[in-house]
Amino acid sequence: MARDVSPQQPAATRVPGAEAPAGEGPGVEPAAGRPQAGGAQAVLVYVTAANAGEARRIGRQAVEQRLAACANVYPHIDSFYWWQGELVEDHEAVVVLKTRRDRVAELIRAVRGWHSYTVPAILVFEVRDGNPDYLRWLEEEAAPGGR
Secondary structure: OOOOOOOOOOOOOOOOOOOOOOOOOOOOOOOOOOOOOOOOOEEEEEEEEOOHHHHHHHHHHHHHOOOOOEEEEEEEEEEEEEEOOEEEEEEEEEEEEEEEHHHHHHHHHHHHHHOOOOOOOEEEEEOOOOOHHHHHHHHHHOOOOOO
16 A cells, blocks of 8 residues: 655655654653653553454443543454463454553553453553654543543
């Protein structure tokens, strides 16, 4: 699938080994207005599910309850894992929940209650940087009590 790039904003290219543009790269602090460590930092919560229906249900409930600002469902993944001493090859789905660090404990409790698995994969990834406007939107939408 081709990536849609408008003529006003050409796709960025980076040459391997070249220096990162100013304001990017290791050791650079986020720009003003972006969430910082210790604040309500943005996180991605990766959850596998038995099927696309379960992933959609988890995503929708998380967003409806404002435990997450957004949910993305990947309806089909192939998984390989050990379960009760057996190597399992399985078809699953994934839902990625975008939320705030201060909502994670509540979100994990809720997902465990909604999930069909005995031991669901619920993994949290810190967002180090991103579109400041999007990060502000995420902060507002996933805030306790919502907008």
